[in-house]
Amino acid sequence: MTHNTPLSPRPLRHLSHVHRRVLTTAQLRSHGVSANEIAEQSRPGGPWQQLLPGVILLHPGPATSEERLHGALLFAARESTPGVPAQPTPDSPHRSVYPEAMITGLAALTLHGFSSTPPLLSLDHVDVLVPRLRRLRSTSYVRVIRTSALPAPEPVTGLPVAPVPRALADAVAELADAAAVRRLLTEAVRGRHCEPAAVVRELTQAKLLSRPHVVDAVDSLVAEGRALAEDRLYRMVHEYGLPDPVWNVDLRLPGGPHLGGLDAYWPDHAVGVELDTRAPHQGHRQDEDAQWSEYARKREHLERLGITVVHITPQKLRDSMEQQAAVVRTALMAAGDRDPAAYVVVLPR
Incomplete structure (x- = not known):
């Protein structure tokens, strides 16, 4: 041998x-x-x-x-x-x-x-x-x-x-090391391996959100995911030739109540974009449902005032940016066919 x-x-x-x-x-x-x-x-x-x-x-x-x-x-x-x-x-x-x-x-x-x-x-x-x-x-x-x-x-x-x-x-x-957990979750998002909501769902199912060092890392994860989604939204507007909006604004009725915030808003067209970065922090489905209900109430209120709100998730921005740009462009083009929107005050958020 x-x-x-x-x-x-x-x-x-x-x-x-x-x-x-x-x-x-x-x-x-x-x-x-x-x-x-x-x-x-x-x-x-x-x-x-x-x-x-x-x-x-x-x-x-x-x-x-x-x-x-x-x-x-x-x-x-x-x-x-x-x-x-x-x-x-x-x-x-x-x-x-x-x-x-x-x-x-x-x-x-x-x-x-x-x-x-x-x-x-x-x-x-x-x-x-x-x-x-x-x-x-x-x-x-x-x-x-x-x-x-x-x-x-x-x-x-x-x-x-x-x-x-x-x-x-x-x-x-x-892992009991808070820094190690934070590094893993941060790399998952920054490295575009997955969306924050998918990670939080798995951590919830594994009953890990009762651990303080995991909850702290999840808070950072969600913030990281929002920043990445905002960057993708900015790129979508510029790469697909959409008009420049005003970014990260709050809307109010003159002398009246706060109507809510939008991630991008085109005042001349009365069209806004809102990113849905919901994630169930404590693993309670009712918390997620309550947050969604708040999104829906704000959207309905704004649309009654003649303002169109396009709702986009980070995953859609990542996987089908061109399609999302087409949705926003269609909303902008349709603005001329609608009745004029109510006058609102636009403030930086």
């Missing part, structure tokens, strides 16, 4: 095509390797080693970060039916290779490209998300996290990875 190959030259030569040198004992047996041979190859000092219970590393050296991740998924995945490919290939999607398992937590965030998370090899453990009813215990470097509803995984470098909001919630659940 040559020293630069980790595989036995006996009946195991047909395993030389295996791309990742991590297989379960069941997969090895499907390749014709007996249980005795697996035990022999994996003995101390042998050419293989047991990476995790039922998971074999087909070389004697330390596992790479990729091998650790694939090993964790093989350990946590529901046992495949016969005939399912043992390794990912272009014709074999990851979901069939690692059924009911995906990487989450800090490892998932690192895979998503976060810079504030540790390198994969420096992580003490890899979090793997599985269905709640799976009979599986954390072991070695694998920490099992259960959920009643698995999200749809996102493929990253051939691995099934939890979406950023879910991975953030699983990471934050284990």
Whole structure:
């Protein structure tokens, strides 16, 4: 046997095509390797080693970060039916290779490209998300996290990875460092990995908003999300050639009550834009509903005065800016066909 190959030259030569040198004992047996041979190859000092219970590393050296991740998924995945490919290939999607398992937590965030998370090899453990009813215990470097509803995984470098909001919630659940939590949430928004509202929903479902350091970080997150949405609104106006509005204003009736604030307003057209950056801070649906009711009351009041209010969410600005610009342009063009609006006082907000 040559020293630069980790595989036995006996009946195991047909395993030389295996791309990742991590297989379960069941997969090895499907390749014709007996249980005795697996035990022999994996003995101390042998050419293989047991990476995790039922998971074999087909070389004697330390596992790479990729091998650790694939090993964790093989350990946590529901046992495949016969005939399912043992390794990912272009014709074999990851979901069939690692059924009911995906990487989450800090490892998932690192895979998503976060810079504030540790390198994969420096992580003490890899979090793997599985269905709640799976009979599986954390072991070695694998920490099992259960959920009643698995999200749809996102493929990253051939691995099934939890979406950023879910991975953030699983990471934050284990962090007591307020600065670390704030860095993660801030990077999620600044790096445009996800919208603040999606993160807050996951933190709410995970019952993490009872922790003061998480609530403080969420407040910063929502402020960060609003600033980013305002920047996108500014870019939309200029990139799509809309007339310049007045920005961030309060409207009042002359000598009368305050009518509400708008993020952009075109006085000559009586058209305004309001960003909906609602997020349930304390996890109470009624709070969100009350905030929405306030939006609706303000909009109805302004429209009774002849002022058109275009309601835009940050996600729509991110995903369909051109479409939102068309909606605003249509409202501006329609202004000439409406009765003149009531006179209002426009004040900086």
